[in-house]
Each structure stands twice: as C-alpha cells, then as structure tokens.
Amino acid sequence: MFELAAYLESKRQLVNDRLEECLSGATWPGRLMEAMSYSLMAGGKRLRPILCIAGAEAVGGDAEAALPAACALEMIHTYSLIHDDLPAMDNDDLRRGKPTCHIAFDEATAILAGDALLTMAFEILSTGNGVHAHPPDRWLAVVGRIARAAGSRGMVEGQMRDIAAENAELSLDDLARLHSLKTGALIQASVCSGAVLGGGTAEQIENLETYARNIGFAFQVKDDVLNVEGDPTLLGKNVGTDELRHKSTYPSIMGLEKSKSFAKELIEAAIEALNTFDHRSDPLRTIANYIIERKR
Amino acid sequence: MFELAAYLESKRQLVNDRLEECLSGATWPGRLMEAMSYSLMAGGKRLRPILCIAGAEAVGGDAEAALPAACALEMIHTYSLIHDDLPAMDNDDLRRGKPTCHIAFDEATAILAGDALLTMAFEILSTGNGVHAHPPDRWLAVVGRIARAAGSRGMVEGQMRDIAAENAELSLDDLARLHSLKTGALIQASVCSGAVLGGGTAEQIENLETYARNIGFAFQVKDDVLNVEGDPTLLGKNVGTDELRHKSTYPSIMGLEKSKSFAKELIEAAIEALNTFDHRSDPLRTIANYIIERKR
Numbered sequence: 306m307f308e309l310a311a312y313l314e315s316k317r318q319l320v321n322d323r324l325e326e327c328l329s330g331a332t333w334p335g336r337l338m339e340a341m342s343y344s345l346m347a348g349g350k351r352l353r354p355i356l357c358i359a360g361a362e363a364v365g366g367d368a369e370a371a372l373p374a375a376c377a378l379e380m381i382h383t384y385s386l387i388h389d390d391l392p393a394m395d396n397d398d399l400r401r402g403k404p405t406c407h408i409a410f411d412e413a414t415a416i417l418a419g420d421a422l423l424t425m426a427f428e429i430l431s432t433g434n435g436v437h438a439h440p441p442d443r444w445l446a447v448v449g450r451i452a453r454a455a456g457s458r459g460m461v462e463g464q465m466r467d468i469a470a471e472n473a474e475l476s477l478d479d480l481a482r483l484h485s486l487k488t489g490a491l492i493q494a495s496v497c498s499g500a501v502l503g504g505g506t507a508e509q510i511e512n513l514e515t516y517a518r519n520i521g522f523a524f525q526v527k528d529d530v531l532n533v534e535g536d537p538t539l540l541g542k543n544v545g546t547d548e549l550r551h552k553s554t555y556p557s558i559m560g561l562e563k564s565k566s567f568a569k570e571l572i573e574a575a576i577e578a579l580n581t582f583d584h585r586s587d588p589l590r591t592i593a594n595y596i597i598e599r600k601r
Numbered sequence: 602m603f604e605l606a607a608y609l610e611s612k613r614q615l616v617n618d619r620l621e622e623c624l625s626g627a628t629w630p631g632r633l634m635e636a637m638s639y640s641l642m643a644g645g646k647r648l649r650p651i652l653c654i655a656g657a658e659a660v661g662g663d664a665e666a667a668l669p670a671a672c673a674l675e676m677i678h679t680y681s682l683i684h685d686d687l688p689a690m691d692n693d694d695l696r697r698g699k700p701t702c703h704i705a706f707d708e709a710t711a712i713l714a715g716d717a718l719l720t721m722a723f724e725i726l727s728t729g730n731g732v733h734a735h736p737p738d739r740w741l742a743v744v745g746r747i748a749r750a751a752g753s754r755g756m757v758e759g760q761m762r763d764i765a766a767e768n769a770e771l772s773l774d775d776l777a778r779l780h781s782l783k784t785g786a787l788i789q790a791s792v793c794s795g796a797v798l799g800g801g802t803a804e805q806i807e808n809l810e811t812y813a814r815n816i817g818f819a820f821q822v823k824d825d826v827l828n829v830e831g832d833p834t835l836l837g838k839n840v841g842t843d844e845l846r847h848k849s850t851y852p853s854i855m856g857l858e859k860s861k862s863f864a865k866e867l868i869e870a871a872i873e874a875l876n877t878f879d880h881r882s883d884p885l886r887t888i889a890n891y892i893i894e895r896k897r
Contacts, residue, residue: 332753337761341753388716393708412689413764416712417757420684420719424752427723431745442737448744449727456720457628457637461713465633468709 307587320354340410340418345383347401353378357499363586366503373433374498377426381455384422402541447498454494463487475553489521512578519575524596526568529554539601568597603883616650636706636714641679643697649674653795659882662799669729670794673722677751680718698837743794750790759783771849785817808874815871822864825850835897864893
C-alpha cells in the first residue's frame with residue numbers, strides 16, 4: 306500500500322534541502338537573497354517539484370537526477386506568485402499565511418527577487434548536467450520545455466488573460482484556455498521534464514502529457530472551489546476574493562456541485578492515462594486523488 | 602581597412618531580422634506580444650548581440666551560429682530596461698526616444714512583457730542547437746554563462762545595489778563593483794558566449810573576458826559622462842538625471858575630464874587583451890573605440 310503522506314514529506318524534504326543549497330550557491334547574503342529566500346522557503350506544497358520527481362520515477366528514473374529540474378520549477382512557480390501578488394497585478398497582501406514579498410520587503414525588491422528566481426531556474430538547469438550523468442541534450446530539451454511552458458505561450462500569457470478577464474464574463478472554453486496557460490502548462494512541464502530526464506519513451510511522455518493536462522485542469526477547478534468554501538486558516542490566504550473581484554470561475558459558471566464532480570471526472574481521466582504504467586507510477590496516481598481532496 | 606559603420610549596420614540588420622522571427626515564433630498576436638515587440642524593436646544599439654557575434658568571429662566562428670545567443674542577450678537586456686523603468690524602480694518615462702513600456706501600455710503589462718522576454722531568451726538558447734551544428738554541451742554552457750551574468754550574482758544584484766545607492770555616497774570601488782554587476786557581467790557574457798559557440802580555446806576566452814571587463818567598465822563611465830554632457834535628442838533620453846537623483850557617478854566622484862581619460866585607459870587595456878588575436882578580432886577592436894566615442 307502506497308503511503309502518500311510519507312512520500313510527499315520525504316520528497317518535500319529532498320526539494321527543500323536542495324533549494325536551500327541552490328540559494329546559498331547562487332546568491333550573496335543581502336536583501337535580494339533574503340527576499341528570494343523569504344518567498345521560496347515559505348512552505349509551499351512543492352507540488353511541481355514532486356510531480357517532476359514522480360514523473361522521473363514513473364518511467365524508471367531516479368529522484369536525485371530530476372532534482373535540479375524539480376528545483377527550477379519551484380523557483381519559476383515562486384517567481385510567478387511574487388509578480389502576480391504585486392500592486393499592479395492582483396495586489397494581494399497575504400500568501401501562504403505570510404505577508405507577500407512586496408509587503409514584507411518593498412515593490413522594487415519583490416520585482417527583482419522574482420526576476421532573480423526566474424533566472425536562477427535556468428542557471429540550475431544548466432548545471433544539472435555537471436552533477437549527474439544525463440546527456441546534455443536531455444537537459445537542453447528540459448530548458449526548452451520549461452521555458453515554453455513558463456513564457457509568452459504559457460504561464461505569462463495566462464496571467465495576461467487572467468488580468469484581462471477581471472470584470473469580464475468568460476465562457477467555459479475561455480476559462481479552460483486561460484487556466485491551461487496560467488497553471489496547466491507548467492504542471493505539464495513538471496511531469497514531463499521529470500519523464501524526459503528519467504529516460505521516458507515518446508509514448509510514455511505522451512501519456513504523461515495527458516495525465517498532467519487533466520490534473521492541471523482539475524487543480525484549477527479545485528482552487529476555484531477552495532476560494533468559495535475553503536478554510537482561510539488552512540489555505541493561508543483569503544477566500545471569497547474571486548467573487549469580490551467578479552472573476553469568472555468554475556463555480557460561478559457551472560455551480561459549486563457541478564464543479565466538484567467535473568474535477569472528479571478530470572482526475573479519473575488522468576489516472577486512466579497511466580494504464581500502461583507499472584507500480585512505479587503509484588505516486589502519480591495518488592497525487593491525482595490528493596489534488597481534489599486537498600484542503601489547501 | 603575595417604569599416605565599423607557598415608559592420609554594425611549589417612549585424613544590426615541580421616539581429617533585428619532574427620529577433621522579429623523569434624517574436625513571431627514564440628508569441629501570439631495580442632497585447633503581450635505588442636508590448637514585447639514595442640520594447641524589443643525600439644531601435645536599440647544592439648551592442649550585446651553584436652559583441653556576441655564579434656566574439657564568435659574573433660575565434661574563427663561564424664555569425665549565424667552565434668545568432669540565437671545574440672538574440673537571447675538582447676531580450677535579456679530589453680527585459681532589464683523595462684523592469685528598471687517601472688515606477689517602483691527608476692520611474693523613467695522616456696527610453697530610446699519613446700515612452701517607456703509601462704507608459705505606452707500599463708504597469709502589469711510591462712512587468713509581464715519583461716518576464717516573457719527573459720523567459721524567451723532561454724527558450725531561444727534551447728533551440729539554437731536544433732538549427733546549427735554546435736554540440737548541445739556548448740549551448741548548455743552558454744545557458745549557464747548567461748543565466749549567471751543576468752541573475753542574483755550579476756545584473757539583478759547590480760540593480761538592487763543601484764537602487765540602494767540612490768542618495769548614498771559611494772566610493773569608487775563600490776561604484777565599480779555595482780557597474781560590473783549591473784552592466785559588466787552581461788557584456789562579458791555577450792563576448793564570451795559568442796566565443797564559446799565559435800569554438801574558442803580556454804586561453805582565448807580568458808583574454809576575451811579581460812577585453813569585455815574593460816569595455817564594460819568604460820561603457821558605464823561613458824554613460825555617466827553622457828548623462829552630464831550628452832545631447833538628449835541623440836540619446837533619446839533625458840540628461841542630468843543622475844545629478845538630480847544625487848547618484849554617485851564617475852563624473853561626480855572623479856570629475857568630468859578625469860572620467861574621460863579613465864574611460865580611454867580602460868579601452869586601451871581592452872585592446873591590449875586582443876594582442877594574440879588576428880585580423881578577425883578587428884570588429885572587437887573597433888567597437889572598443891566606438892564605445893567611448895559614441896554620442897548615444
């Protein structure tokens with residue numbers, strides 16, 4: 306019987322330790338490092354790094370070899386949170402139960418800490434090769450996969466559309482497209498980067514793309530649900546903010562109960578995409594269920 | 602006799618054409634692309650890409666093979682200008698003779714356009730290998746070199762110190778350190794990335810590091826000089842702003858005339874570092890002189 310809690314905890318520890326090493330290796334003591342560390346080590350779920358590691362393991366690779374990519378993905382995720390929280394964007398003052406970066410430091414420092422985390426992600430990817438035995442073309446492929454997912458045809462474009470969508474009525478299709486860009490692309494890149502580094506075949510990677518697309522989608526539906534009925538203490542952030550901002554969400558378009566059953570269907574589709582994988586994909590299967598059962 | 606103007610013009614054209622291609626290849630039509638294109642195609646000098654190409658040529662490589670790195674460097678330079686100009690940072694409203702990105706668009710779009718350009722730089726570097734014959738380990742080395750130069754021990758840290766230095770009295774050493782981070786590191790990465798891609802030896806790359814460190818330094822001294830006595834029409838930006846902000850500059854610490862002769866000495870040292878190179882390093886030699894003679 307696969308124990309998710311223990312698995313998540315051990316991988317989280319692995320990732321946190323390596324993130325600390327990366328930070329001290331790539332920055333100097335000072336305000337910039339403090340701001341980067343403040344946001345990066347603020348106790349996130351580490352979902353993307355864990356998906357990256359689990360993706361490597363599912364195709365028979367090992368966690369250690371995927372770790373540089375896992376850390377790079379968390380750095381990119383964190384930078385996107387820091388910038389999204391800025392006054393010019395979502396103007397949030399609470400994140401993971403703590404003041405957001407621009408509140409704890411200042412706006413200029415927050416912008417630069419985000420920039421530095423994004424840049425550090427690629428620095429880490431470029432050195433992954435030195436430590437481990439992967440051929441450099443595999444690392445270069447991962448640089449490309451992650452950059453595409455994070456950039457102007459991925460996460461950044463998703464954030465543009467998210468801002469434009471405030472006070473606008475979106476169709477379900479528009480909303481799905483927005484989320485596949487804003488969060489889906491990086492989640493897909495997480496699973497698939499791990500699989501590339503783990504030596505997955507083209508067919509395996511294609512199946513994992515399907516898996517990741519579905520859990521990424523479900524993740525967002527669940528996020529919207531939590532923004533309606535979640536516990537702010539557990540979440541570490543305010544709830545009800547989507548409605549306050551008149552944002553189109555799954556609950557606002559299809560209703561709360563329908564959103565929950567939709568998320569469930571997506572998770573079933575994700576797990577089905579793992580049919581041809583053996584027990585080494587159990588973490589991915591269990592994480593899929595965790596995504597819709599989570600309280601934070 | 603080497604003709605600098607014709608050389609710069611032909612390389613600038615090469616870079617601009619490829620930048621246009623990169624933009625349309627990596628973005629969708631829309632506000633994000635417009636903002637990225639607005640700043641990236643605003644008619645900069647293309648100093649970094651040209652240095653990258655000239656670095657490749659100096660060691661016997663060709664311009665075409667260095668072009669993805671040349672474009673990546675310009676994207677990173679442009680992103681840094683967009684973010685530096687933001688209200689939370691330098692709060693500039695004029696750049697290259699045009700309204701800055703956050704004035705022409707809005708603050709959120711400017712932050713995201715910068716983020717997307719930085720990300721696109723690494724996307725382009727990851728695909729450089731597909732088009733050309735360089736081994737992937739060379740591209741991976743360039744990813745690392747550029748990321749280190751642009752990040753928290755390079756350009757971003759330099760900008761942090763630049764902000765902290767406003768209204769502070771800096772020593773010459775502090776000022777030199779600030780500039781070596783803020784502009785020097787990326788200029789060095791430009792010349793050296795080209796040389797790595799061009800197949801330069803370790804000794805050649807070391808000499809080019811010395812060359813680049815000196816021209817980067819001279820470039821900043823000259824920038825400070827232009828901020829005192831430059832022509833705002835030629836520069837495309839306001840002058841006298843450093844004094845207005847009580848910024849420590851070379852002219853403010855060592856005086857205007859001494860700053861000019863210091864820049865000259867640095868350029869002589871840069872050219873001396875090219876002693877063991879043949880005529881293929883003529884562009885680098887001539888660019889060095891251009892850096893202190895430029896009016897913009």
